[in-house]
Amino acid sequence: MTSPAGPHTRRRTAPPGGAPYVVAHDEQSAVPIDVEHLAELALAVLRAQGVSGPAELSLTFVDDDTIGECNRQFLDGDGPTDVLAFPIDPLESDGDGPGVPRLLGDVLVCPAVAERQAAERGGRTDDELALLVVHGVLHVLGMDHAEAGEAATMQARERELLAGFHHRAGR
Secondary structure, three states: OOOOOOOOEEEEOOOOOOOEEEEEEEOOOOOOOOHHHHHHHHHHHHHHOOOOOOEEEEEEEOOHHHHHHHHHHHHOOOOOOOEEEEEOOOOOOOOOOOOOOEEEEEEEEOHHHHHHHHHHHOOOHHHHHHHHHHHHHHHHOOOOOOOHHHHHHHHHHHHHHHHHHOHHHOO
16 A cells, blocks of 8 residues: 655554564655555565564655755765665664563665656666665664675675565565
8 A cells, every 4th residue: 555645654564562563654745655565575674684572673754855964964975865774772682671672773765866766777666665675674784785795795685685575565
């Protein structure tokens, strides 16, 4: 189901009762997105990467201005970017105590940038958004692409996860 473009569309993909879950927010209005599918994709990536127990990931879709400001403030970047990932609790942590989920981190995705990138590459916006979600979740879980070997490993894993959980869903 595609959410109408509009701020504050929220979707929780799993109950917070002992298993990983994703809290998704659509806080932009430029591009209609399928929040439910993208949140389920993020959850599938967490599970495929071996995340278990109570753990929360925040997935937020934001506009150009918001991601541009976050890029400047936190990464000394210049202007809007496609995805930002902010790990919080290490995977090995137990969170803040019994019954409190680990806060894995926050992933910010800019659908407007994804739409522009998809057009430049001759692709579909929903495929670009799926790639950015997978990419951001992998960053939160500790993967990186600073070195050539890391980049190849991360890209291969992205392709596997997209094939298994995005393209398989008939997307």
